[in-house]
Amino acid sequence: MATSLITIGRTGLAASRAALELTAQNIANASNADYTRRRIDQSELVTTGRIDRLQRSTLNGVTIGNVDRLGNEFTQRQVRASTSDLARIEAEIAGLRGAESALEQSGLYESLVDFEAALTLLESDPTDSALRTAAVESARQMAETFQFADFALGNARDLAEAELGAGIDTINGTASALARINLDLVGAREGTAGRAALLDARDAALRDLSQEIGIEVSFDQFGAAEVRLAAPGSPVLVSAASASTMSADITPGGPVEIRIDGAAVSPAGGNVAGRVAALADYTQRQSELDAAAAATIARANTAQAAGAALDGSPGQPLFSGTRASDITMVLSGGAGLAVAPAGSPAGSRDTGNLANLIAAFGADDGPIAGIDRTLLSLSSRIAGLDTTRDGLAMIRESAVATMLAESGVDLDTEAANLVRLQQAFDANSRVIQIATELFDTILGLG
């Protein structure tokens, strides 16, 4: 009987020590974002013997059971989904801000307005060489600003493309890491600390993946993850121990195609989806910028062709080029501006042709209005996305909070556990001590 008491005390000691160790592990990992709080199962150990009809149970203390990870798959999925949504919006905003900086901070709109003003000023004294020179220089300035805006937009696009490439690399790296984790999970025994650590690594890899791209995950009986993109009919990205390769085909200045093992897919979330959307927007802004440059070239040159220069000769083109990247002011000097209508004599102060150019340039379908519309639609889009981002950030925050409420380490709880387990440990030692005393007493009887 006393031997049984010692055994019970020993199992109790072992159980409290294991629980104390786990508490220490929890405390040590309190600030580890990938760690899930563990709990150790304990169960009563009772052995029941039966001889004929006589059944008898012996109390044998406690056994240490499985190491449980506290957390649930549903909240994990919500965190992944909200992470993908937020990452997509943020990546798109970052990309669009690049375009906004290129088009707005380059001062393109201001330089278009300056050119219009210089032309209007020329109307007051069309033969004044100072005003003519000012108008031509203003045209040169405007052409250079177009080129600068084009350059800045191209730079922003290059940056977004490089980021997209880096994102794809991250996905491929994480996917192959996940495939290795899947393989290890199959061999890991249920309820062990090693398996819990593998599951932590698996969930962290899935969270990393969902930051980059929206994913749909299912688990097999071993806990191995099968990953597809969150898009209908998507091929498998990770299945058991094999990971597919993701790639991005970027046409310079054109569309972007994301592929998994060569098959085209349309990413629905994450940084990758945001950058693909931003790149599509760049393509559109580029074409709008080019359209404004082309309209400037066409309208100025058409007006020049319909007029006469200061010396009475037919007007020569003001700009060469066809788009924002190659628009160049080509007039040799202010005298070449065809202010007067064609056929006017030298030195004419007729401003009929100039008035036509100003009207065409400043018209509602002209380049000034075009750039204004581009800037307005771009900044409205960003402002709209900003609002959506605020909402999604809150959703993600609450999803993470819910997840952490289940799986995060609460130091106060762990401190209370420490006290409780220490007392349990003491109590179990006391049981052994009493068993020893009992044994001594029995021996002393003899």
Added chain:
Amino acid sequence: MMTGISNSTSAFFDRSLGQMNDLRASLERFQTQIATGVRIERGSDDPVAAARLRALTRLERRGETEAENAARLGQDLTQASNEIEGVVAILQRVRELAVAAGSDTAGASGREAIALEIEQLGEELFARSNARSITGAPLFAGTAGAPAFVRDAAGNVTYNGNGQNGTVPVAPGTQIERGVTGDQLFEFDVNGTPDSAFNVLSGLALALRGGAADPAEAAQDALAGIDAALDSATRSQTIIGTRLDWVNAIQQDQETRALDVAAQRSQIGDTDVTDAIVRLQQVLTALEASQASFTRISSLSLFNAL
């Protein structure tokens, strides 16, 4: 899988950090607004206001240009007005001389002296007809280039310009004509026959020098032409005067409009400093309070009691 609810320590730290970051970000935004005086740093801060600011920038730029145009037009018109004043003075002097020559008391030598003076006045008239603006453009050639009037070897003066004045845009939808053309100013009909001030003067001088059988009568006959010339000159002066008045009125309008535009710009795009400072203070207080409460709460750990 087991579940349990706990008050996760790292969630508390994350949440506190996030809240303080938000407060810091809005502090920096207010600080930038106050330091730069600009409320809208980039279009996406407020797309509609940014679009209105762009429209106002264009309006402002156009207003500046139109003000410059009006000022230049005013200069040209004033100069033309001065020249026409000179023309009127010349014609009035010629009329006096013609009246004097028309009286029988003027002898041949007197008429010779008068003819000489009229010739001189004719020169001055020709010079004034070719007057130029500060920037060297002819004042009375219409939209044609200089010179406005040319004189051939025989001394006949003809108009070289055209009949179009050309206009200058000085306000949205308002174009003011530049001045008067040379033909309006110097050419007219006398009894249905086209004539010019130059012709009248040179004809009179010639008649007084003995080109006419009766110089006195010729001088009296010339009065009709001189009067017609005076008529068209004073008419032109009135036109120029009216346009100058118009330019003045437009300039006043422009000033009012420029003030309006500047006020609107400021209202839309400038930082309301008082408002921004009060909000800054508010956020500052909130940040300080949350920092203080964070330190207090985070130090409340059971471990401290063990």
